[in-house]
Structure formats: C-alpha cells, structure tokens
Amino acid sequence: MDLSTLPWDKIFVIVTILVAGPGIVIGITFPAIGQAIVALSGLKAISRQPEAGDKINSIVLLSLAMLESLAIYVLAVVLILVFANPMRTFILGN
Amino acid sequence: MKKINKKNISKILFLSLILAMALISFQLRKTQGIEPVSVADEISPQVIFTIGPIQVTSTVVNTWIMMALLTIGAYFLGRSLNIRPRMFQNAIEWLFEAIRGIITLYIGETKSSLFFPIVATFSIFIATSNLLGLIPGLSSPTIDINTPLAIALIVFISVPYFGIKTRGLWKYLKHYVQPIFIMLPIEIASEIARTFSLSFRLFGNIMGEEIIIAILFLISPFILPVPMMLFSIFTGVLQAYIFTLLSCVYIGGAVKAHTTS
Numbered sequence A: 001m002d003l004s005t006l007p008w009d010k011i012f013v014i015v016t017i018l019v020a021g022p023g024i025v026i027g028i029t030f031p032a033i034g035q036a037i038v039a040l041s042g043l044k045a046i047s048r049q050p051e052a053g054d055k056i057n058s059i060v061l062l063s064l065a066m067l068e069s070l071a072i073y074v075l076a077v078v079l080i081l082v083f084a085n086p087m088r089t090f091i092l093g094n
Numbered sequence B: 001m002k003k004i005n006k007k008n009i010s011k012i013l014f015l016s017l018i019l020a021m022a023l024i025s026f027q028l029r030k031t032q033g034i035e036p037v038s039v040a041d042e043i044s045p046q047v048i049f050t051i052g053p054i055q056v057t058s059t060v061v062n063t064w065i066m067m068a069l070l071t072i073g074a075y076f077l078g079r080s081l082n083i084r085p086r087m088f089q090n091a092i093e094w095l096f097e098a099i100r101g102i103i104t105l106y107i108g109e110t111k112s113s114l115f116f117p118i119v120a121t122f123s124i125f126i127a128t129s130n131l132l133g134l135i136p137g138l139s140s141p142t143i144d145i146n147t148p149l150a151i152a153l154i155v156f157i158s159v160p161y162f163g164i165k166t167r168g169l170w171k172y173l174k175h176y177v178q179p180i181f182i183m184l185p186i187e188i189a190s191e192i193a194r195t196f197s198l199s200f201r202l203f204g205n206i207m208g209e210e211i212i213i214a215i216l217f218l219i220s221p222f223i224l225p226v227p228m229m230l231f232s233i234f235t236g237v238l239q240a241y242i243f244t245l246l247s248c249v250y251i252g253g254a255v256k257a258h259t260t261s
Helices: A008-048 A050-083 A088-092 B002-032 B039-043 B058-079 B087-106 B112-134 B146-167 B169-177 B183-219 B225-255
Strands: B047-051 B054-057
Touching: A008 A050, A008 A088, A050 B183, A050 B225, B039 B183, B047 B058, B054 B058, B058 B087, B058 B112, B058 B146, B087 B112, B087 B225, B112 B146, B112 B183, B112 B225, B146 B169, B146 B183, B146 B225, B169 B183, B183 B225
Parallel strands: none
Antiparallel strands: B047 B054
16 A cells, blocks of 8 residues: 555644544643632632631632643643644645 | 613614624625635734844734833823822722732732832733733734743743842852752752743633634624623733732742741
C-alpha cells in the first residue's frame, strides 16, 4: 500500500478534531470537580464560622483562580491544535 | 391601568424588534449569502501600518484608544472633585477603597501607598481592556497574548523591586534559601511559572469568551451572542479582580517578612 496516496490533509484535520474535542472535555472535567470541592468546603467553613467570612472568601477565590488556570491551559493547547498547529507544515509539507 | 398598558406596549415593541432583527438577519443571509469572517480572522490581530521594521497591529491601536479614553476621563473627573461626592466620584472612591482593602489584606497596612499606584493601574487597565471588546469595531487588547504577557512581566520585575526596596538586598536574597538551600531552584522555577500562569489565565479567559461569541455569531447574528456578551462583562471584571489579587499576593510574598517563630 502506498502511503503517499492517502489524503493526509483530511486525515490531519480529522485527527485534530478527534483529539481536541475529548481533550477539552477531559481537561475541563477534573478542574471543575476540584473547584466544586473548594467551593463546597468554603461554604461549609463560612456556615460554621460566619465572622471569618471575608478571609475565607478571598482564599476560596484565590484557589478557584488557581484551579481555573489548569482548564485554561487545556483550552490554550486545544486552540493551538485547532487553529495554529506548529506541526502542520512538518506533517503536510509546504 | 394606564401604566400597565404602557408597560405591555413597550414589552411587545421590544420583543417584536428582536424578532424583526432576527428575521432580517436570516433573510439577508439567505438572499445575499453574507458569509461572516472566519473565527480565526476575527480573533487574530491585523497589521494596520508599519513604522520602519515595527509592525503596528490593531491591538496597539486599541490600546491607544483605551488610553485616550482613560486619560480624558481622568482629567475631567479630577477637575470636578467635591467634598461631598457625586455619582462618578462616589464610584471612584469605592474603587479606591476596594483596592486599598486588597492591599492591606495581602501586602500589609504599613506602606500601602507605596504599592497603590501599580496595583490600581493593573486593575483599571485590565478591566477597561477586557470591557473594550463590547464596543463594536474595537476588540480587547487582552485577546492578543502579548498584552497579558507584558503585564505579567511587569509583575515579574516588580516583585524583586519591591522586595529589595522594603527589606534590603541581602534580606530579600536570603528568603530564597530561607528554610534550606534546596528551595532555591524551586523558588526560581515558581517565579517563572507563575508569570506564564498569570498571562495565560487572563489571555485564555478573554480569548475563549471572544471565540464563543464569534461562533455564536456564525450561527445566528443579533440574538444568540447577546447573553454571552452580557456574561463577558462579568468574567472581564472578575479576571481583572483575580489578576489584581494574585499580583498583590506575589508582591506580598516578597515584601512580608517570613514569620520566624
């Protein structure tokens, strides 16, 4: 079988889509679970001790931002894969 | 009775206006085949003109427009200050108090006026640049990776600057090896990594928002993007708040003396 006759550009696009879709799903799911845990424990802590609310609130926001950056990394990787893949010229030539 | 009628009439007018806009947009696309520009073209900055070897992109021009708006607004606000605050002055004073509160919480009460200008600049600049994309014809400077990276580099430089200024060179360098000298490469790596994390958080949030709006605009103009654009006001201000908070935490980590029990 001659490999050079295959439609490599179509295969490239299909593989990119097949990787990017499930990739963003997996990459969003686990940070979402982590954020849920943080929000839940923050809520529990505030309800147990409402006078410490301000301090707990800011710490919760901080850790939510930290967890969100993981999802943002996945988004950046997926966007690069879809729109500006650096390997495109390497695989397809020209 | 009359009031209810007026309300009902205005509601019916509003709904019919939206429906008419949707129908017009669909009809236009059906008859003329207007293809909206592709998502990648909408997002990426265009080169507007070149000065010698330097290419001036639309990001820079948008930043200039934003700077002009902020400067003119600040000039006219500063001219009409009262002892008894009016509408806008009240809002600005609230912002001032909020930023002062963040600084006292994370950096310390003693020298809050030293850090106030840079922290307030971060918050105002990022909030305005995130909200600039809502104006038709302009786009947020923060959807280009260079703007968040530049702001994060300012944080990266200002952390040792404030640390040396408040604690002295020797004490600041000592805190890299504070518990044990093995911590030195970890501290340096975390300083570099958090710069990238700061810039990518801001860039990814605004970029993702902007891409979702562009994709919804491809599906149906005029109606579907509107809730997402309303939501983008919230996320833009929230990202500005988080950036300010994190830069305060990083500066505070360098400025505060380690609690040596």
